[in-house]
Amino acid sequence: MIVDIRxxxxxxxxxxxxxxxxxxLDQLCLSGTDAILVGGSSGxxxxxxxxxxxxxxxxxxxxxxxxxxxxxxxxxxDLFLIPVVLNADDPKWIVGQHHEALKEYGALLNWDEIVAExxxxxxxxxxxxxLTSARTDLDAKDVAAYAxxxxxxxxxxxxxxxxxxTFGDMELVRKTRQVLENARLVYGGxxxxxxKAQQAAEAADTIVVGNIIYSDLxxxxxxxxxxxxxxxx
Ligand SMILES: CC(C)=CCC/C(C)=C/CC/C(C)=C/CC/C(C)=C/CC/C(C)=C/CC/C(C)=C/CC/C(C)=C/COP(=O)(O)OP(=O)(O)O
Ligand SMILES: O=P(O)(O)OC[C@@H](O)CO
Ligand SMILES: [Mg+2]
Numbered sequence: 202m203i204v205d206i207r208x209x210x211x212x213x214x215x216x217x218x219x220x221x222x223x224x225x226l227d228q229l230c231l232s233g234t235d236a237i238l239v240g241g242s243s244g245x246x247x248x249x250x251x252x253x254x255x256x257x258x259x260x261x262x263x264x265x266x267x268x269x270x271x272x273x274x275x276x277x278x279d280l281f282l283i284p285v286v287l288n289a290d291d292p293k294w295i296v297g298q299h300h301e302a303l304k305e306y307g308a309l310l311n312w313d314e315i316v317a318e319x320x321x322x323x324x325x326x327x328x329x330x331x332l333t334s335a336r337t338d339l340d341a342k343d344v345a346a347y348a349x350x351x352x353x354x355x356x357x358x359x360x361x362x363x364x365x366x367t368f369g370d371m372e373l374v375r376k377t378r379q380v381l382e383n384a385r386l387v388y389g390g391x392x393x394x395x396x397k398a399q400q401a402a403e404a405a406d407t408i409v410v411g412n413i414i415y416s417d418l419x420x421x422x423x424x425x426x427x428x429x430x431x432x433x434x
Pocket of ligand 2: 214363364365366367388389390391392409410411412413
């Protein structure tokens with residue numbers, strides 16, 4: 202399947218380390234979302250990723266893997282998203298893991314299926330922030346510099362503002378999007394209602410809905426009704 206991330210406005214992120222019923226998965230996959238992203242920052246294994254992929258594959262919705270560890274690289278997804286945590290204090294999460302993975306898979310890859318994500322993690326309490334020792338105390342100028350680094354210096358297709366677990370600063374999201382020329386501004390974190398989805402949609406190009414799927418499926422499904430008309434990209 203040819204998948205164009207530039208068309209993604211709404212995405213559900215499913216965590217292979219968390220239980221999801223067949224009925225819930227059916228509703229998510231048929232919801233009208235633009236894609237299902239499979240990923241999590243801890244407890245993701247080859248087995249739980251294969252299991253989730255095979256269940257999602259019963260549906261037509263595009264399905265991408267956001268790789269978080271080398272042991273859980275599973276073939277068969279439409280696309281592979283590779284986080285590069287620009288504000289990580291530990292280079293392992295900027296180039297180290299990537300170097301190891303490319304030693305193993307580098308010669309085998311179809312680069313058309315691979316998309317680098319310039320991650321900027323802004324919630325200090327998120328699992329991913331702690332794992333990567335991210336410097337989260339950033340002002341708008343710091344974030345803009347990372348965003349330009351991803352967009353212009355490294356030519357990445359995605360800048361991902363990650364607030365996983367909490368709803369972020371939409372003014373900062375809006376300002377960050379304004380400095381991007383080519384990359385898409387993806388926002389994720391704390392979207393737990395249509396109202397918050399709408400606020401995020403007015404600031405970002407793509408919104409990602411994760412944790413609420415597991416605590417209030419009905420609210421999660423409501424977020425698909427978000428209106429992107431006003432942000433014009
Ligand atoms: C042959 C074949 C199958 C080929 C395909 C393989 C392929 C595409 C290889 C590419 C090679 C490559 C460069 C791989 C990268 C390897 C790798 C392990 C990179 C490190 C990625 C990274 C920086 C991870 C850190 C954690 C992180 C940022 C995860 C992102 C996801 C995330 C933040 C999820 C939210 O997690 P959650 O659990 O929900 O968190 P909360 O508890 O806070 O909610
Ligand atoms: O789980 P939430 O807080 O919705 O965040 C979504 C996503 O950005 C997580 O990587
Ligand atoms: Mg989560």
